Amino acid sequence: xxxxxxxxxxxxxxxxxxxxxxxxxxxxxxxxxxxxxxxxxxxxxxxxxxxxxxxxxxxxxxxxxxxxxxxxxxxxxxxxxxxxxxxxxxxxxxxxxxxxxxxxxxxxxxxxxxxxxxxxxxxxxxxxxxxxxxxxxxxxxxxxxxxxxxxxxxxxxxxxxxxxxxxxxxxxxxxxxxxxxxxxxxxxxxxxxxxxxxxxxxxxxxxxxxxxxx
Amino acid sequence: xxxxxxxxxxxxxxxxxxxxxxxxxxxxxxxxxxxxxxxxxxxxxxxxxxxxxxxxxxxxxxxxxxxxxxxxxxxxxxxxxxxxxxxxxxxxxxxxxxxxxxxxxxxxxxxxxxxxxxxxxxxxxxxxxxxxxxxxxxxxxxxxxxxxxxxxxxxxxxxxxxxxxxxxxxxxxxxxxxxxxxxxxxxxxxxxxxxxxxxxxxxxxxxxxxxxxx
Numbered sequence: 351x352x353x354x355x356x357x358x359x360x361x362x363x364x365x366x367x368x369x370x371x372x373x374x375x376x377x378x379x380x381x382x383x384x385x386x387x388x389x390x391x392x393x394x395x396x397x398x399x400x401x402x403x404x405x406x407x408x409x410x411x412x413x414x415x416x417x418x419x420x421x422x423x424x425x426x427x428x429x430x431x432x433x434x435x436x437x438x439x440x441x442x443x444x445x446x447x448x449x450x451x452x453x454x455x456x457x458x459x460x461x462x463x464x465x466x467x468x469x470x471x472x473x474x475x476x477x478x479x480x481x482x483x484x485x486x487x488x489x490x491x492x493x494x495x496x497x498x499x500x501x502x503x504x505x506x507x508x509x510x511x512x513x514x515x516x517x518x519x520x521x522x523x524x525x526x527x528x529x530x531x532x533x534x535x536x537x538x539x540x541x542x543x544x545x546x547x548x549x550x551x552x553x554x555x556x557x558x559x560x561x562x563x564x
Numbered sequence: 565x566x567x568x569x570x571x572x573x574x575x576x577x578x579x580x581x582x583x584x585x586x587x588x589x590x591x592x593x594x595x596x597x598x599x600x601x602x603x604x605x606x607x608x609x610x611x612x613x614x615x616x617x618x619x620x621x622x623x624x625x626x627x628x629x630x631x632x633x634x635x636x637x638x639x640x641x642x643x644x645x646x647x648x649x650x651x652x653x654x655x656x657x658x659x660x661x662x663x664x665x666x667x668x669x670x671x672x673x674x675x676x677x678x679x680x681x682x683x684x685x686x687x688x689x690x691x692x693x694x695x696x697x698x699x700x701x702x703x704x705x706x707x708x709x710x711x712x713x714x715x716x717x718x719x720x721x722x723x724x725x726x727x728x729x730x731x732x733x734x735x736x737x738x739x740x741x742x743x744x745x746x747x748x749x750x751x752x753x754x755x756x757x758x759x760x761x762x763x764x765x766x767x768x769x770x771x772x773x774x775x776x777x778x
Contacts, residue, residue, distance in 0.1 A: 412757060413757065413758060416757045416758045416761075416762075417758065417761065420758065420761050420762050420764065420765065423762070423765035424764055424765045424768060426765070427765055427768045427769050427772060427775075428768070430776070432769070432778075433765035433766050433768065433769040434765070435765070452691050452714075452778055453691055453776040453778055454776075456685050456686060456688075456689055456690055456691050457682055457685055457686070457691060458681060458682075458685055458691045458692075458693070458711060458714040458715040458716075458778075459673070459678050459681060459682055459711050459714070459715075461714075464673050467672060467673060468671055468672075468673055471670050471671055471672055472670060472671070474670075475670055476670055477666050477667055477670050477671060477672045478672075479672070485757070487762050487765060488762065489747075491710055491714075492706050492707075492709070492710035492743055493706075493707050493708075493709075493710025493711050493713075493714060494707075494710075495706070495707075495742075495743060496705055496706035496707025496708075496710060496739055496743070497672060497673050497707050498752065499707075499738075499739045499742065499752065500666075500672040500673070500675075500705075500707060500739075501672040501673075502672075503752070504753075505752070505753045505754065505755075506752060506753070506754040506755075507754065507755050507756075507757045508754065508755075508756060508757070508762075509756070509757060509758050509759050509761065509762025509763075510759060510762045510763060510765075510766060511756070511759070514759075514763065514766055515766075517766075518766050518769055518770050519777060524713075525710055525713045525714075526743065528709075528713065529706055529709060529710070529740065529743060530744060533703075538712065538713065538717070538719070538720060539718075539719045539720070540719065540720040540721065540722065541719075541720075541721050541722075542721075542722060542723070542725070543626060543627065543630045543699070543721045543722065543723060544627060544630045544631065544634065544723050545723050545724060545725070545728075547630075547631065547634050547723065548630075548633075548634050548637070548701045548702065548722075548723025548724045549723075549724060549728065550634065550638055551634065551637035551638045551640070551641055551647035551648070551649070551701060551724075552647050552702075552724060552728055552729075552731075552732050554638060554641045554642070554647065555641050555646070555647040555732055556732055558641060561641075562644070562667040562668075563733060564646075564666055564667055564672075
């Protein structure tokens, strides 16, 4: 019973978005399974869990996780978003989900992968998602691929290719090509300004003794 | 007096994050300046403005805007964040500001540029920041440069280079190199999974008649 109390504590903390990676790690190796007589609890656990992009503790295969990302992408089109969905999982268990909400939320960065990463990091209470994998319905654009590297995700699975995306009007290829060019050759005009003043923050960073590196 | 009522309306709408680009455009060509006797209003205008990354209606030169980005980067080191700051401006006026809050906010995507873009888009109520420029204290990483393209920013100014960033431990160069490689050659392991099922969302998108493209 003590274990179930801990489990509930975990669920309620996750549902609050406070996150508690330690408890997850402690409980996972113990392979906790609720006895069938506790099945009536499912509703209470699932309800807050869904609201915070969590599911109950179900271990899924990589195909099942990808199908979840695909299901999110299909559902998101019906709900007015872009045709993209992503799932972040650890040891086969969903940590967070995300969909493309660029137009409905007026956020050019709200791609499925970025949204899933932000939610997973918030839930786990860390900026380092090592040990997690991402399942995305489409090969990521440079912004999302960059975010995947910064989040230190272990592995990526994707369904549609960037060529498929280009065919329906999402031309990530253009951005990939631009990134390859020198700043002066890019379509985006850029200019170096006041580098002699900008360096101060870097000097301060180097001299700071209590900095958190990432 | 009527003009000042409109001005207040604008400020309160922006402070709420609702945004109103039209009023900005209408008032700008009129070159509204508050008479000095209205100076006591500064506090009330500046206070909510600061909370939403806005300043009063001051037209700044590109050097002044870059200095603001640099000031943010220096201040952010002192406040426990990374040494990066960014400003988004339109016609010389600050729309939004952002700093790197990766470690304090547990968000691997919370780079200065991404944060500034998200705030600017929220304030202006659009995912398309055409007509705006970004001033960033350091040359953007691939994630942020991708975000700049998706946001359709007109122009970019930067202070420190990515080489300067690498010298103090922020190795964006590694991510730039990885993006150049074919998926199978990257350090990040990836795998194509269920493309035949993933294509459904793209087909739905193509068939959707009321979609918002971007």
